[in-house]
Amino acid sequence: MTExxxxxxxxxxxxxxxxxxxxxASAHGTPQRRGRTLRRITPWMFLAVxxxxxxxxxxVPVGNMIYYSFTDWDGVSPDRNFTGVDNYSxxxxxxxxxxxxxxxxxxxxxxAVQIVVALYFATVLSFDLRFRNLFKxxxxxxxLINGVAIGFVFLYFFQDGGTLDSVLSWxxxxxxxxxxxxxxxxxxxxxxxxxxxxxxxxFVLFLGAxxxxxxxxxxxxxxxxxxxxxxxxxIIAPSIKPVLSLSIILAVSGSLSxxxxxxxxxxxxxxxxTFVIQTVKLAFQFNKTGLASAAAVVLLVIILLITWIQRRxxxxxxxxxx
Amino acid sequence: xxxxxxxxxxxxxxxxxxxxxxxxxxxxxxxxxxxxxxPHEVSGKITVxxxxxxLVQSGxxxxxxxxxxxxxxxxxxxxxxxxxxxxxxxxxxxxxxYGDVLMIPAAVAKNDYPKFFAPLGPTEELTAKYRxxxxxxxxxxxxxxxxxxxxxxxxxxxxxxxxxxxxxxPTTPAEFLAGLRAIKSRTDAVPxxxxxxxxxxxxQWGGNIGSVTCDGDAGNKLAGPVSPWKQGGELxxxxxxxxxxxxxxxxxxxxNTTNWEASKGMVxxxxxxxxxxxxxxxxxxxxxxxxxxxKPDDIGFMPFPAQKDGKFCATVxxxxxxxxxxxxxxxxxxxxxxxxxxxxxxxxxKEGAVPTVKSAAMPDTLKDFVDNDVxxxxxxxxxxxxxxxxxxxxEIGLNTPDYRQKLVDIARGAQSGSLxxxxxxxxxxxxxxxxxxxx
Numbered sequence: 201m202t203e204x205x206x207x208x209x210x211x212x213x214x215x216x217x218x219x220x221x222x223x224x225a226s227a228h229g230t231p232q233r234r235g236r237t238l239r240r241i242t243p244w245m246f247l248a249v250x251x252x253x254x255x256x257x258x259x260v261p262v263g264n265m266i267y268y269s270f271t272d273w274d275g276v277s278p279d280r281n282f283t284g285v286d287n288y289s290x291x292x293x294x295x296x297x298x299x300x301x302x303x304x305x306x307x308x309x310x311x312a313v314q315i316v317v318a319l320y321f322a323t324v325l326s327f328d329l330r331f332r333n334l335f336k337x338x339x340x341x342x343x344l345i346n347g348v349a350i351g352f353v354f355l356y357f358f359q360d361g362g363t364l365d366s367v368l369s370w371x372x373x374x375x376x377x378x379x380x381x382x383x384x385x386x387x388x389x390x391x392x393x394x395x396x397x398x399x400x401x402x403f404v405l406f407l408g409a410x411x412x413x414x415x416x417x418x419x420x421x422x423x424x425x426x427x428x429x430x431x432x433x434x435i436i437a438p439s440i441k442p443v444l445s446l447s448i449i450l451a452v453s454g455s456l457s458x459x460x461x462x463x464x465x466x467x468x469x470x471x472x473x474t475f476v477i478q479t480v481k482l483a484f485q486f487n488k489t490g491l492a493s494a495a496a497v498v499l500l501v502i503i504l505l506i507t508w509i510q511r512r513x514x515x516x517x518x519x520x521x522x
Numbered sequence: 523x524x525x526x527x528x529x530x531x532x533x534x535x536x537x538x539x540x541x542x543x544x545x546x547x548x549x550x551x552x553x554x555x556x557x558x559x560x561p562h563e564v565s566g567k568i569t570v571x572x573x574x575x576x577l578v579q580s581g582x583x584x585x586x587x588x589x590x591x592x593x594x595x596x597x598x599x600x601x602x603x604x605x606x607x608x609x610x611x612x613x614x615x616x617x618x619x620y621g622d623v624l625m626i627p628a629a630v631a632k633n634d635y636p637k638f639f640a641p642l643g644p645t646e647e648l649t650a651k652y653r654x655x656x657x658x659x660x661x662x663x664x665x666x667x668x669x670x671x672x673x674x675x676x677x678x679x680x681x682x683x684x685x686x687x688x689x690x691x692p693t694t695p696a697e698f699l700a701g702l703r704a705i706k707s708r709t710d711a712v713p714x715x716x717x718x719x720x721x722x723x724x725x726q727w728g729g730n731i732g733s734v735t736c737d738g739d740a741g742n743k744l745a746g747p748v749s750p751w752k753q754g755g756e757l758x759x760x761x762x763x764x765x766x767x768x769x770x771x772x773x774x775x776x777x778n779t780t781n782w783e784a785s786k787g788m789v790x791x792x793x794x795x796x797x798x799x800x801x802x803x804x805x806x807x808x809x810x811x812x813x814x815x816x817k818p819d820d821i822g823f824m825p826f827p828a829q830k831d832g833k834f835c836a837t838v839x840x841x842x843x844x845x846x847x848x849x850x851x852x853x854x855x856x857x858x859x860x861x862x863x864x865x866x867x868x869x870x871x872k873e874g875a876v877p878t879v880k881s882a883a884m885p886d887t888l889k890d891f892v893d894n895d896v897x898x899x900x901x902x903x904x905x906x907x908x909x910x911x912x913x914x915x916x917e918i919g920l921n922t923p924d925y926r927q928k929l930v931d932i933a934r935g936a937q938s939g940s941l942x943x944x945x946x947x948x949x950x951x952x953x954x955x956x957x958x959x960x961x
Contacts, residue, residue: 276615277634360776380778382936469927470936485922486914487629
């Protein structure tokens, strides 16, 4: 077959003789067709492995989860019954299942603090400063620690007579306090831990964006007599807007789906339960995998919805510095 | 073109495989797992799934296996210790590969036992020999044999109680509270330690179902719309005591930062007066006492402060039940291991637990109970399946810490509400769930 194609390719067809007449060379075998097919499948070949992984570990499980959410499966039993939208109607008719979203407001408030702090340090450290890299390292470090370890460390930190109490006692403050003892202080403490942990991530994102701003702009601004605040207001803030809006989306979705820090530190006791903790408990303590799947789907939809609204309100316009 | 099809085919195959993987295999035979009479006849390599990671790591389990091999030379036993036993095994049970011998996870509904485990014999026959057999009885056949049982009560530090002037076991909840108050005023110890943060020690309070009224059938009586927290009910009495302990300021100050491992040493050193636990904990506490340089003899065990006709009762409940995987290829060897481990290994005696074999003696750890004529009430578990179904449907969690954590929070004012309101709400949820679940 290759022999014929070669000769066919080498010798252009005489006028009047049709290609097909030669018979041996199939239509697929022509070099142009083969080249085109090859070109069309090449990107797919590169994508095959990642696509297979993506489908196996993301879309199939999500598909399964959506399927479970319409059943009464308990997570183990080989039998499951189709129950229609019963699970969804339960989620929306039982107020206690939705009440846990109030806990998210603590984390939402904490994210606001976190973004402001990260932005402040990113701006300050983007200027020439002594020990700049050391400070960058210190700020980013908490993000590198495993969340479980952070949970345990802060459990000791907040313990009665623990690190926080002893530090406060150096300043003569009243140390007789159970930080995780009542819902308000427990949630505030936990949200504080999450600020400590994630500020580094926001900081690095902002720093990267700020450093991509050409230096001449600052020089020009300084020549015009702009103060640091004016530089921030008119150069830095507009140019990092896409990163800022991304951070806000991450903060909102993160606040709605807080899990590991409260789960490890309090297990959701004393009013610190979040929507994800509640979902995990439904699935693994009360064996209501169907209901828990429905809760997970609802959370997914809520987050998609919020992201969509946010994108509509703050469109991702091009940054134009010059 | 051809390649594209192959790619699509491969993706489809991956997808179908993943979906198919979740639905388990064909139907295995339900033939009884029996150990052959002649030990040399049985052979094979079996895997035992266990929650005792500590014993797997310390080599204690391998030592048992070596001992077992002396009797059954052709069987090789391998252990797999799982830290999050319940969670991991539950997920593995969606496939065929969940060891040859395993502990039955609480998540498996009782009526599903025949789908997962090989029957071990008729209930009548096994009940004559073993305790707790009714827990795994489905349709006249037993599917699991308990590792051992455990009696319920308070672990306490004898010298702390003596220092507080309490020398006799309290006989009513009020006396118990008075004892704790004496500890608070006369010693530096925390009178009662909830272990709130770790949660599961709070579940131990549920072990008292049956201790209060000396009724071995108390657990089964929960199967229905019976308002378990009504005045005078078992759960009402024990949960009220827990509430009153916390409300009276007799528990640790910050329950959210408790630490189970540390608490063992604290009891031993006399920093804690008492904790509600099973008798299995006594050996661990005595070990902790030795490590902390305290006296192991100070660790005592007292029954729940309630008496019937002037006598204390202590419920005896089963620990994990060992079962044979219905998909196992070496059911004979698996059964031989269960029988040997339960009867001949000396495991339950070493753990200071109540032996599964009826004819065996009570362990040394329960000497105080035996000497003081505490009645051991073996709690029937024949309707546990239905009780659990109601419990799950109501999302209360008799076997999870959540509702008792809330009880403690209410008692110390961290959450609003009163004990009466809370009990009324629990009763309402229970009764409503009982109408729909497990029927």
